[in-house]
Amino acid sequence: MPHSAHIWTDHREFEREFGAVLRFTHYEKFFRERIERGTWRKIPKGLKDAFANPRDEDERKLREIVGEGDAGEVRALELELFRLRTRIDHAERMLQKKTTEQIRAQALGDRHNATGKLEAVQQRLDDLRRSEALEGDSRVHPGQYAPVMIVEDGRRTVIPMRYHCRLPGWTAIVERRYPDTCHARREDLGKRWSKLFGRRHGIMVVTSFREDVPKRREGRNESVPAEIPETVPLDFAPHPPRALLVPCLWNYSLRSTPEERDIFSFAAITAEAPPGVAAAGHDRCLVSIKPEHLDAWLDPEPQDPQALHAILDDRDRPHFASSQT
Secondary structure: OOOEEEEOOOHHHHHHHHOOEEOHHHHHHHHHHHHHHOOHHHOOHHHHHOOOOOOOHHHHHHHHHHHHHHHHHHHHHHHHHHHHHHHHHHHHHHHHOOOOHHHHHHHHHHHHHHHHHHHHHHHHHHHHHOOOOOHHHHEEOOOOEEEEEEEEOOEEEEEEEEOOOOOOOOOHHHHOOOOOOOEEEHHHOOOOOOOOOOOOEEEEEEEEEEEEEEOOOOOOOOOOOOOOOOEEEEEEEEEOOOOEEEEEEEEEEOOOOOOOOOEEEEEEEEEEOOHHHHHHOOOEEEOEEOHHHHHHHHOOOOOOHHHHHHHHHOOEOOEEEEEEO
16 A cells, blocks of 8 residues: 555645635634644644635634644653753763663663664654645655545535545454555455445545655575564656646544544545556556546445446546656
8 A cells, every 4th residue: 555645735735736625614623623632743744834824814814723733742842852862861971970781781772772763753843833834744644644535515525534444334443453444445446345335425636645665786696584664755747747646535523432533534535556566576456447437426426336337437547657766
C-alpha cells in the first residue's frame, strides 16, 4: 500500500475545480474532536494552513480553533523536549562516572535513543511554527486525515476523513485488527466492501504517491535471503504532471462506547500496478478515474454495480515516473 500520498489539502482547490462546498459544522467538529482526543498531530499542516487567510466568519472561527490546537501541540512538544533533554543530561552524567559496563551500555543506549527522538520532536515543533509552505505539508499517511469530496444533500462537499476506513458494524476495537483497510482492493469491492461499494463514494485528489520498494543491490547472492529486506522510498508522479481523481469508499461510524467518537473514515481503491510502478518493484497502485465519470462515481446507483465497474475499467491510466526521495 502507498507509504504516503501528496494530495489536495486545501478545500478551496476543490471549490475552484469542482464547485465543492465546505460545511462549517463538519470542520468545526473535526478540529475540536482532534484537540479533545489528543490526535492533533495526525492532521496534515496543509489542511490546517488552508484557514490561514480566512474569507468569512466561519473560516475565521476555524482559524481560531486551529490556533488553539497548534498552541496545545506546541506546549506538549516543548514538555517532551524538556523530558528528553533531562534524559540526555542524566545519561551524560552516568557516562562521566566510573560505573559497570552494563550501566555504561544502558546510558549510551538512553543517550542515543533520546537524541534521535529529540531531533524528531524538534522538527515537529519547527513545522508548527513555520509559516512558509513546503511540499510535505500536503502529504498524508494512512491513519492521518485528508479532505475527501462526496455528494451530501445534492452538493459536492468536502469533508475531512481519516485515511483508514472503519467498515459498517465495526467498533474501534475491531478495526485495530484490520490495519489494511486504508485501501480497498478492486477485486474485493463486491465482497469485503459490498456495504459501501455503490453507496458511499468519494474522491481524494492525489498528485503523487510514495512507496517503499525493494532496494536493488548489484552482485547480491539471491540464494541467501537477507534477514531484513532493504527498501528505498520512491515517489511516483504522473508524467506529464497532473491531479489524479482517486476513487474512495467512505463510512460514517457512530460511537459504540462513551470513550469513542463518531468518525468519518475512508479507503482509497487500488488495483494491480501499471508497468511503470511494477517495474520499480511494487505490485499495487492507486486507481484514478476520468473526469467525465466524476458525477456517476460520486452519486452511484446501488442497483447497477456493473456501471460502476465499467468506470473503473475505463479508468485514467497515466504514465508514472519514479524518483528516489
